[in-house]
Amino acid sequence: EAxxxxxxxYKIIEKRQSVAFWCNPISGHATxxxxxxxxxxxxxxxxxFQNNGVVDDSQLPKDRFSAERLKGVxxxxxIQPAKLEDSAVYLCASSSGNQPQHFxxxxxxxxx
Amino acid sequence: xxxxxxxxxxxxVQEAETVTLSCTYDTSESDYYLFWYKQPPSRQMxxxxxxxxxxxxxxxxxxxxxxxxxxxxxxxxxISDSQLGDAAMYFCAYRSEGSNYQLIWGAGTKLIxxx
Numbered sequence: 187e188a189x190x191x192x193x194x195x196y197k198i199i200e201k202r203q204s205v206a207f208w209c210n211p212i213s214g215h216a217t218x219x220x221x222x223x224x225x226x227x228x229x230x231x232x233x234x235f236q237n238n239g240v241v242d243d244s245q246l247p248k249d250r251f252s253a254e255r256l257k258g259v260x261x262x263x264x265i266q267p268a269k270l271e272d273s274a275v276y277l278c279a280s281s282s283g284n285q286p287q288h289f290x291x292x293x294x295x296x297x298x
Numbered sequence: 299x300x301x302x303x304x305x306x307x308x309x310x311v312q313e314a315e316t317v318t319l320s321c322t323y324d325t326s327e328s329d330y331y332l333f334w335y336k337q338p339p340s341r342q343m344x345x346x347x348x349x350x351x352x353x354x355x356x357x358x359x360x361x362x363x364x365x366x367x368x369x370x371x372x373x374x375x376x377i378s379d380s381q382l383g384d385a386a387m388y389f390c391a392y393r394s395e396g397s398n399y400q401l402i403w404g405a406g407t408k409l410i411x412x413x
Contacts, residue, residue, distance in 0.1 A: 189342075217399065228389050228403030229343075241398050277343065284399060286333060289343040 188212065190290035192278050198296045204266035207293045210259070211280030217241075219287060220253055220263050221277040229277055235261060265295075273297045300325045302392050304404035311380045312412050318365075319375045319407050321390030329395040332366070332373045337406075338386040346388070349373065377409075385411045 191210040199205050211218050216237050221229035232251065234241040238258040246253065250269070255261040265272055275294050279287040301324045311317035323332070334346040349357045349366050356364050361378045377384055390404040 226406075228391075228405050229401075230403075231400060234398060234400065236398075242400065279343075281399060286345050286348060287399075287401065288345075291342050294340075 190278055190280050190288055192276075192290035192293055194293055195291060196294050196296075198298065199268055200298045201270055202267040204264065205268055205295065206262050206264045207276050207278075207295075209261045209263070209278030209290060211261075211278070212282075212288055215280035215282045215288075216258070217281045218255055218261050219277075219279040219281075220261070221279065223275045223277055223292070225274070232263070268295075268297050270297050300327075300392055300394065300402050302390055302402050302404040304388075304390055304407050306407045307405070308408045308410065310410040310412055311377075313382060314379055316376060316378045317380055317409065319377075319388050319390075319409065321373045321375070321404055323371050323373065323390075323392050323402075325371070325392065325394075327394055331393040331395075332364075333391040333393070333401070334362070334364070334373075334375045335389045335391060336384075336386045337389065338383075341386075343389070347375065380411050382411050382413060385409060 193208050218235045220232045223229045232246045233243040233253045235255045238255050253263045275292040277292045278290045281287045303322045330351045332349045336346045337343045347359045347362050363376045365374045387406045389406045391401040
C-alpha cells in the first residue's frame with residue numbers, strides 16, 4: 187500500500203511570511219495527525235483529525251497555525267505569520283482504528 | 299498524566315554486537331500499548347516493535363526484542379547483531395487504551411553504529 191505522502195520536503199521562508207504543508211494519508215485511514223518535531227526532541231502533537239472533524243487541537247497555536255481536512259482525506263497545515271521558533275520538521279501521520287500510526291517523510295521548515 | 303523517559307541521549311555500539319536502549323514510563327492505567335519507533339537521519343519515522351500491556355510475553359521482531367517489565371514500568375529495546383542501517387534516533391512511545399490513540403513520546407536516543 188502507498189504510504190503517507192507529504193509535500194514539500196523542504197521549505198525556507200523569512201519570518202512573518204506564510205507557509206502551507208500538505209498531507210495525503212494512507213487510503214482508508216480515518217485518523218490523521220500533525221506533529222511538530224524540533225531538532226533533538228520527540229514529536230509534539232499539534233492537531234488530530236477523525237475523518238474531517240477535529241479530535242484535539244489543544245496544542246495548536248491558533249493565533250498563527252491553522253489546519254483543515256475538508257473531505258476527510260488529505261489535509262493542509264498553514265502557518266501565518268511564521269516566527270523563528272517555528273523552525274522544525276512537520277510530520278503527518280495516519281492510522282486506522284487502534285492500529286499504530288504510520289508517518290510521512292516530513293517537511294523540514296527553516297525560518298530566516 | 300502519563301510520562302515517558304529515555305535516559306540515554308546517545309548510545310554507541312560496535313557493528314554486529316548487541317545494544318539495549320532504555321525506556322521507563324509512568325502511568326496509573328493497567329491497559330495500554332508501548333512502541334519503539336526508529337527515525338533515521340532525514341528519513342521517515344517507522345515502527346520497530348510494539349507491546350500490549352496485557353501480554354506477558356515480550357514482543358520480538360527479527361533482531362529487535364523488548365524487555366517489558368510492567369511492575370517496574372520499564373520497556374527496553376534490545377538490538378542484536380547491530381547493523382550500520384540501525385543508526386537512527388529511537389523513540390519510545392506510550393498509548394493509553396481509549397485516549398483517542400494519542401502517543402506520548404520520549405525524548406529519543408541517538409544510536410551510533412561503529413563499523
